[in-house]
Amino acid sequence: MSATLRFDNIGKVFPGVRALDGVSFDVNAGEVHGLMGENGAGKSTLLKILGGEYQPDSGRVLIDEKEVHFASAAASIASGIAVIHQELQYVPDLTVSENLLLGALPNRLGWVNKRAAKAHVRERLAAMGVDLDPNAKLRKLSIAQRQMVEICKALLRNARVIALDEPTSSLSHRETEVLFKLVRDLKADNRALIYISHRMDEIYELCDACTIFRDGRKIASHLALAEVPRDTLVQEMVGREISDIYDYRARPLGETRFSVKNVEGDALSAPASFDVKRGEIVGFFGLVGAGRSELMHLVYGADKKKHGEIVLDGQPIKVRSTGEAIRHGIVLCPEDRKEEGIVAMATVAENINISCRRHYLRGGLFLDRKKEAQTADRFIQLLKIKTPSRKQRIRFLSGGNQQKAILSRWLAEPDLKVVILDEPTRGIDVGAKHEIYNVIYQLAERGCAIVMISSELPEVLGVSDRIVVMRQGRIAGELPRENASEQAVLSLALPQSESVAQAA
Ligand SMILES: Nc1ncnc2c1ncn2[C@@H]1O[C@H](COP(=O)(O)OP(=O)(O)OP(=O)(O)O)[C@@H](O)[C@H]1O
Ligand SMILES: [Mg+2]
Structure with missing residues (x-):
């Protein structure tokens, strides 16, 4: 089963x-090798080469010292390689077991025995510690659960080399633990693993070695990662020192700007109420599935409220649709920016400007291209979006840079009063996180009321003026910045009896 991999x-x-430039490093059998670098550094491109999706222009890939060429994804899979890509590939209308068995396990006659297959899948999922119903349709699952399916799919193939591209970016704590256990078991089984993540904690927890990319080049490979300090890695990734990525700026808070009173909906287990002052950043923490996104969808008019009142600047308002919310100056930047947000064939500039276009219509008929270009360039600069130009089609940008472009769309909206951000820094590198926090502070300084949903506890603690914690579909409590310790927040967030089902 063991193999060594050499780039x-x-x-x-x-x-x-130039996405990759003379990159060389080894991944040994029985090793988890981390890959880190800024958004657009070339990490996913390398995995796409390994997975047979792209062909390298130069250089060689070797497995057990033998050069391999993958003309297609199928060729890579046949050589015992499993690449779990950043963009998930799944068929929404199939069930979990059908998805897992795609392209696998037909019998000698080419038939799939569905019953036996399902039993097999159930057994394997249970052995992996993954709690999923094999009969559930993929479209009914959370992003986290779909991600789990994708990972299990690769594991079922018994691959020798396994590469994971930001697998935990939408997993809960619990699911991450399940994944880590899977990775450790694979390592113990002497497979070679590559692990891409922007989360430093994970890299230290899971990886033996780590390679850092910057602008397509390898900056360093650390073979004994445990001995390398964090600051060194950050410095190598961003090419400069960042002393405090949160860089919290206290600011005077004004009157209550936004109140949500007794909102009820299907996804909530109790009516929810909260307010946000002018200039205030309220962090919403909870485990994945605690109901944070669901609550905000009700508030924003994306889902239908059963009951509840919304008050903006002292005036009760109706928010029956997202259009109505936007007209009131309330925006929500969704968590699943890919699915709800990106227009893949449009340019970066068009993607940034989509929602605020109506402001650029001259006489209601013509788009003001100049203004569109100005807004796009402003955000490309502000958030350091890595793109050859604003005219590049967004689908060619790296994952994190797409995220930044889509986030800009909401931030570019003029006359914002309330900004709800759902996991605004997911998949974004340390340097760019810093820029995003700065934009958030600037909006707050202009008097916006800000709600920031985040599953990263250090981020919630680092950026928020106040923290609201949700648990199992209800607001469990809130803490002012001064009293918010990791311990205090977690004890509100964790259910009494934990299980994957609750955390998922
Ligand atoms: N098919 C493509 N066409 C044009 N440019 C591309 C294509 N794929 C990737 N790129 C560019 O190559 C560079 C490296 O992208 P890559 O996706 O490998 O970055 P990454 O390190 O995975 O970043 P992230 O952390 O944001 O996922 C980026 O500048 C990206 O825009
Ligand atoms: Mg990537």
């Missing part, structure tokens, strides 16, 4: 971008 001098150029 030797790999190069890859896209129009206007």
Whole structure:
């Protein structure tokens, strides 16, 4: 089962971008090798080469010292490689077991015995400690659960080399633990693993070695990662020192700007109420599935409220649709920005401007292209979106840079009063997180009321003026910044009896 993997001098150029430039490193059997670097550094490109989706322009990939060429994804899979890509590939209308068995396990006659297959899947899922119903349709699952399916799919193939591209970015604490156990078991089984993540804690917890990329080049490989300090990694990734990525700025708070009173909906287990002052940043923490996104969807008019009142600047308002919310100056930047947000074929500039276009219509008929270009360039600069130009189609940007572009769309909306951000820094590198927090502080300084949902506890503690904690569909409590310790927040967030089902 064991294999060693070697990248030797790999190069890859896209129009206007040198994505990889002479990258060489080894991944040994029985090793978890972390890959870190800023958004657009070339990490996913390397995995796409390994997975047979892209061909390198130069260099070689070797497995057990033998050069391999993957003309297609199928060829890579056949060589015992499993790449779990950043963008999930799944068929929404199939069930969990059908998805897991896609392309696998037909019998000698080419038939799939569905009953036996389902039993097999159930057994394997249970053995992996994953709590999923094999009969559930994928579209009914959370992103986290779909991610689990994708990971299990690779594991069922018994791959020798397994590469995971930001697998935990939408997993809960519990699911992350399940995944980590899977990874450790695979490592113990002497497989070679590559693990991409922007979360430093995970890299230290899971990886033996780590390679850092910057602008398509390998900056360093650390073979004894445990001995390397964090600051060194950050410095290597961003090429400069960042002393405090949160850089919290206290600011005077005004009157209550936004009140939510007794909102009820299907996804909530109790009526929810909260307010946000002018200039205030309220962090919403909870385990994945605690009901934070669901509550905000009700508030924003994306889902139908059964009951409840919304008050903006002292005036009760009706928010029956998202359009109505936006007209009141309330925006929500969704968690699943890919699914709800991106227009893949449109340019970066068009994607940034989509929701505020109506402001640019001259006489209601023509788009003001100049203004569109200005807004796009402003955000490309502000958030350091890595793109050859604003005219690049957004689907060619790296995952994190797409996130930044879509986040800009909501921040570019003029006359914002209330900004709800759902996991605003998911998949975003340390340097760019810093820029995003700055934009959030600026909005607050302009008097916006800000709600920030985040599953990253250090981020919630680092950026919020006040923290509201949700648990199992209800608001469990709140803490002012001064009293908010990791311990205090977690004790509100954790259910009495924990289980994957509750955390998922
Ligand atoms: N198909 C493509 N066409 C054009 N440019 C591309 C293509 N794929 C990737 N790129 C560019 O190559 C560079 C590296 O992208 P890659 O996706 O490998 O980055 P990454 O390190 O995975 O970043 P992230 O952390 O944001 O996921 C980026 O500048 C990206 O825009
Ligand atoms: Mg990537």
